[in-house]
Amino acid sequence: MNIEHNSKLIAIVDDDQSVQNALQDLIESEGLSAQCFGSAEQFLESREQHRAACLIVDIRMPGMSGLELQAKLKAERCRIPIIFITAHGDAKMRIQAMRDGAVEFLTKPFDNTVLLETVQAALEI
Known part of the structure; x- marks a missing residue:
């Protein structure tokens, strides 16, 4: 798959370093820029918040959860497309995330092709 948005930054927010590395490698293999954040x-403290074209966010993290991050961005009228990934999702979380504007809610382990297609769709929003 060749995603044609090489100037767009994909922000990866996950507390698991191995997940960060795997996602960054996958995103960069498509010619996109990726930056990882551990929380x-x-x-939110980074300057990249205003540069990111798409977020890939874990639901469960120490401190602020992915859903809380989504709510904070929404309250600040920041309309970055969000793709949630989780190993611990349930129907209630999925419904809340999608109702609040998430592009997709993927359960780990997920198919890399599906994630890349979802990123491409998010970049076209």
């Missing part, structure tokens, strides 16, 4: 707070 929602770290992302």
